[in-house]
Amino acid sequence: MSTIEKISEWKQKRDAIILAHYYVDDKVQAVADYVGDSFYLSKIAAKAKAQVILFCGVSFMGESAKILSPEKTVLMPDRLADCPMAHMADIGKIREMRDKYEDLAVVCYINSTALLKTYSDVCVTSSNALKIVKALPNQHIFFIPDENLGRYVASQVPEKHFIFNEGFCHVHKGILAENVKKTKEAHPDAQILVHPECTSDVVSLADYVGSTSGIIAFATESGAEEFIIGTEMGVLYELRQKNPGKRFYSVGHSQYCPDMRRITLEKVADALEQMSGRVELDEDIRRKAMKPLERMLELG
Ligand code: 13P
Numbered sequence: 001m002s003t004i005e006k007i008s009e010w011k012q013k014r015d016a017i018i019l020a021h022y023y024v025d026d027k028v029q030a031v032a033d034y035v036g037d038s039f040y041l042s043k044i045a046a047k048a049k050a051q052v053i054l055f056c057g058v059s060f061m062g063e064s065a066k067i068l069s070p071e072k073t074v075l076m077p078d079r080l081a082d083c084p085m086a087h088m089a090d091i092g093k094i095r096e097m098r099d100k101y102e103d104l105a106v107v108c109y110i111n112s113t114a115l116l117k118t119y120s121d122v123c124v125t126s127s128n129a130l131k132i133v134k135a136l137p138n139q140h141i142f143f144i145p146d147e148n149l150g151r152y153v154a155s156q157v158p159e160k161h162f163i164f165n166e167g168f169c170h171v172h173k174g175i176l177a178e179n180v181k182k183t184k185e186a187h188p189d190a191q192i193l194v195h196p197e198c199t200s201d202v203v204s205l206a207d208y209v210g211s212t213s214g215i216i217a218f219a220t221e222s223g224a225e226e227f228i229i230g231t232e233m234g235v236l237y238e239l240r241q242k243n244p245g246k247r248f249y250s251v252g253h254s255q256y257c258p259d260m261r262r263i264t265l266e267k268v269a270d271a272l273e274q275m276s277g278r279v280e281l282d283e284d285i286r287r288k289a290m291k292p293l294e295r296m297l298e299l300g
Pocket residue numbers: 036037038039083111125126127169197210211212213
């Protein structure tokens with residue numbers, strides 16, 4: 001029996017659905033029931049009917065699914081797949097900012113640990129951050145953990161005061177403006193599409209800035225035929241499926257997230273068969289972390 005057949009058999013036996021982020025390996029995306037960006041997948045996880053949710057992504061994604069669907073069994077094919085940025089904020093600094101600004105909203109990128117979420121007022125993803133920050137009544141915004149996404153949102157919402165945090169995504173930080181310019185020189189007709197986790201000098205070169213699903217939608221709807229992709233190259237799978245005639249160029253050779261790449265078909269099959277890689281959370285943390293996530297789903 002092939003690994004794909006094994007996955008399909010165990011998926012049925014376990015009453016499971018498979019969710020996969022656009023950054024995981026193509027072969028894993030191909031066996032998933034739902035593939036999308038962080039916001040889309042969190043909405044699917046929140047209303048899933050199946051008893052088991054197998055999440056192909058990094059730790060904060062499985063945690064968010066468990067927070068929103070506590071009665072479900074949430075499995076992750078590799079529990080070591082973790083987003084380093086999810087840990088890059090300090091609770092002491094959050095307390096300090098709350099003391100300093102009475103009218104403060106702690107806005108927490110979903111790429112964060114469950115514990116960080118418990119200290120936050122609302123979660124956001126790259127596809128809803130602008131809408132949610134604009135909708136908040138607060139004047140002062142402490143944006144954690146990603147500085148680049150925070151700065152991008154701040155540039156679009158000049159009427160609010162932002163405090164930034166020094167977290168970053170090493171994959172997007174590794175996309176350099178000089179390499180984007182060189183790629184554009186080689187392909188002058190290509191449109192530059194970047195994720196807001198990129199640094200501001202890269203964002204300033206872009207024709208479009210948005211989440212992974214935003215990038216895919218933009219390229220699909222655009223009349224242009226060539227695109228320079230400033231995000232993790234897992235998006236190519238969906239981009240090429242939706243746009244077989246268009247051409248996509250990477251900026252460098254390291255546009256792959258090593259944590260997302262830990263997820264393999266074999267690990268998916270093993271997790272379903274053995275019911276391994278369960279996401280378990282302390283109930284107090286889960287309940288407190290649910291509030292900012294639910295607020296995101298309401299406002300987003
Ligand atoms: P989106 O899914 O919101 O595009 O975010 C990208 C990301 O870094 C997920 O880890």
